[in-house]
Amino acid sequence: MKVKRLIEKTIQNQIGGIEDPSKITLEPTNPKFEGDFTFVVFPFLKHLKKKPEEAATFLGEIIYKEIPKIESFNVVKGFLNLKLSDQVWLEYFQEIIKDPYHGRNLYGKNKKVMVEYSSPNTNKPLHLGHIRNNLLGYSIAEILKYNGFKVIKSNLINDRGIHICKSMWAWQKTGNQETPISSQIKGDHLVGKYYVIFDKLYKGEINELKAQGLSQSEAEKKSKIMRETREMLQKWERGDEEIRALWSKMNSWVYEGFKETYQKLGVDFDKFYYESETYLLGKEIVKAGLNNAVFFQKEDGSIWVDLQNENLDQKLLLRADGTSVYITQDIGTADLKYKEFKVDQSIYVVGNEQDYHFKVLKVILEKLKKPYSKGVFHLSYGMVDLPSGKMKSREGTVVDADDLMREMIATAAKQTQELGKTNGLSFEELEVLHKQIGLGALKYFLLKVDPQKRLLFDPEESIDFHGNTGPFLQYTFARINSLLSEQEITDDFDLNFEVNIEEKNLLVLVTEFPAKVQEAGQSFSPALVSNYLYELAKCYNRFYQNNPILKSNLPQKKAFRLALCKETKRVLKEGLCLLGIDTPKRM
RNA sequence: GGCUCCUUAGCUCAACUGGAUAGAGCAACUGCCUUCUAAGCAGUAGGUUUCAGGUUCGAGUCCUGAAGGAGUCACCA
Structure with missing residues (x-):
């Protein structure tokens, strides 16, 4: 928001003698207090030579005087809370709803990134761990696209x-x-x-x-x-x-x-x-590295790299008989990817059991002074564990991907039928709906937790359809969709009315969408999108419950509420799409 | 054993990267469908953020140590 930047500038002008003025930033006001933005003065007391309350009041008065958009301010201890007028928010909201690209960011513009994910072995079917990997990889790729990157999704199949x-x-x-x-x-x-x-x-x-x-x-x-x-x-x-x-x-x-x-x-x-096509790659690079004395050779002829200065061990790169090992191929494949696509960044969605391997890979590429070494990023995610511990294919303690999806869809079908709200839908439409809901539940369940954390899945406890779940978000979407059908919605409405607390909260939340998506992209975390969408849906439902929309008393109020619904619907749809979750029109 | 990561309500997770009185969902209990979809909303209860120190105006978040758990340390991938 432009005002935010303006306030920060104003404060920066008041506080001199600071090494890094960009440290002066506003944060959103804690909902328990009145205001939209908060400035914490504690770190700057020395520069201002004032007590906390004095400093905050001093800054507050200046900002209030210089920036007309500030309606009021209050001071609690060292916290300066600034409030914008509703008119300012409404004007900002109108800008947003007129912008067909609201949510999209451009920080990735002109950059190319490869996201490698899935990467299965061909000796057994996919299981729940692969599902987490696949959903993460897919979602992160979509989030990066949304942030302006050109994205190539790749899959390195271990076929030999x-x-x-x-x-x-x-x-x-x-x-x-x-x-x-x-x-x-x-x-x-x-x-x-x-x-x-x-x-x-x-x-x-x-x-x-x-x-x-x-x-x-x-x-x-x-x-x-x-x-x-x-x-x-x-x-x-x-x-x-x-x-x-x-x-x-x-x-x-x-x-x-x-x-x-x-x-x-x-x-x-x-x-x-395919590994059968790439497993011989990397040998030449290793040999070149030996010639440049980046690597060393042992008596038996095997080639090693010494990473003890990097707090890692010595690592074998090529066997004495000249055959390659895992890391040799990865060096070769990294090179191949760069040659083929000239990517700025290469993301590997691989479990955290390979943390060490990727650390080694990156250091080796750096030592070889490869131009793409900086762009290598291991997106390390936590394993999916069962209450009994780790999943093991050979011991049959895996949750099979196909089985699980089938079960989720069956549960969705059962619940949908029990609720009985789908009269008039054809058999085919129902089938699609059950799939959307069942997979929505599964996907959200896996994506809502921080990728880095390990995930516990209890097959005895079925994945929920209520509360903080995929179907809850889908339901909120469907509800808005049905509400808005056959309604005339306009972007231009008169702003002369009071905004109540539910409207205000929802409005503010909607404006935060682009920032959240950018944050999710920068930290490679679909969970941030998930949590945001959940907040949004909850906020919408509160608004919906307490405010008549179609029967608003003022025409401009009705127009505003309809626009709020429409914008919420759009954000829900786009956000869920980033998670790979479908949005049914009714359910 | 060395290194890396984790530990927040009974359970599953948040907490804007050091800010105000740590928030949600599930499970439990209480209300709300004759008005836009109750897969919803409102409310009650639930906490010494594993423990002990430290850093500072301020620590779930940073530093040190301890306990418990996971991963890794292959001429497997």
């Missing part, structure tokens, strides 16, 4: 390695040529089934060997199953036709399955990277 060979081995041995079509099982689930079978057979073998008196590690070394699986991986790397064909076939099943899950979840990608 020992894990997929495990599923392949088990399918070859026990599968009887089973396919998704013959078994009527979704492709990723079918491959996951063989991953579990592998684990069962392998464990059985180990136990047998141990029964013969071998230790755990001896048994693991002697395992025939593991040996055959390793041979499979070697054949794959040599390009063995039969193994490659099997690999392609099973991966294609998985991709079909993923595609369906992504679609249902409503996430998408602009660019896919």
Whole structure:
């Protein structure tokens, strides 16, 4: 708001001798006190050479005199509370409703950013942890777009390695040529089934060997199953036709399955990277780094980087036999991304279990003086835990993504039916509605908490549809939508009326939308958008409950209230869209 | 064991990055549908912000230590 800036300037002119005048800023007034903006004088008492109350009163009087838009001020201890007149707020509100881009920011203009997220393995279906990752990645990408960035959503698929060979081995041995079509099982689930079978057979073998008196590690070394699986991986790397064909076939099943899950979840990608195509990258960069003495070589020929000055360890970059490890590929992929897209920033949405890895990656890129190293950012998020602890695919303690979505939709259907407000909707319309609500509940549940925090999910307790939830926000939207249907709404209305507390609170909240979205973008946190929208919806409902809208006594009052509803509706829609949550017209 | 992160109401989370009397939802209890959708609104109750120190006008937020929890420290990814 322009006035805010003006007040800050005025105060800055009054307080001299300060190193950093930009420290003089206003904050919103605590709702328990009267006012719109508050200036805290405590830090500046020395400069003003006054007691707290005196200083605040002194500044208040000057501001009141110089800025006509200030209607009044009050002083509590060292807090100067400034109040704008309702007319000023109303004028500002009219500006906003006439601005089709209200909410959008431009701080990301002309900047390009890549958001890598999802990045699944192809040996098992997606689970709840992936859902959190996907929703976070998608939402952050959307938020950045809204802030003016050009965004590329990418997905690095881990399609090769020992894990997929495990599923392949088990399918070859026990599968009887089973396919998704013959078994009527979704492709990723079918491959996951063989991953579990592998684990069962392998464990059985180990136990047998141990029964013969071998230790755990001896048994693991002697395992025939593991040996055959390793041979499979070697054949794959040599390009063995039969193994490659099997690999392609099973991966294609998985991709079909993923595609369906992504679609249902409503996430998408602009660019896919496949590890089978990138795993050889990075070697040349490592070798160049060795030549420039950024890295060093051990006697066996392996190449390392010493990060002990950075409070990290030594890290292997290339094996003695010249093959690459995880970080080698990541160095290569980072380079590839930059070459292909020239992004200013490269965001990796990856769980916090990889904090160390990404710290190392960034330091290495810096040491190599890569121009894009500064833009590498690990968006580290907390794991989703169950009451029983961590989710483990092999032990079957995972909450499957497809199952969970299906359950959420079923619950939404049940609740919708119980409320009985959807008469007249066709079967197809109901199906869409249930999906919107069920997924709305799930998405909001996962996105409303700070990404960095770990998240507890109790499968016994179903996700709520009341209170601080997705359906509550959707409901508020639907309610406004039905209220406004067939109403004439005008941007231009006479401002000659009193604004009551519910109207004022809602009006102010609506104006804060762009700032919130910018904050969410800068801190990569969809939770900030979620919490804001919840505040907004709550505030709207209070307003709605206590103020007749269609039957307002004054025509300009009615016009104002309708405009408030319309603007709230717009912010809700755009905000929920940033979270990937749909807004049903009725529910 | 080294390093990193977490601990706020019974439960799940907020708290504008150091500001005023720490706020919501769920669960419990009490009211409000013959008026714009009750997936709503209003209210009651619930707190030594894990503990002990420190920094200052002021600390849930910063620094030190302790307790409890998680992650990581692979020639796995």
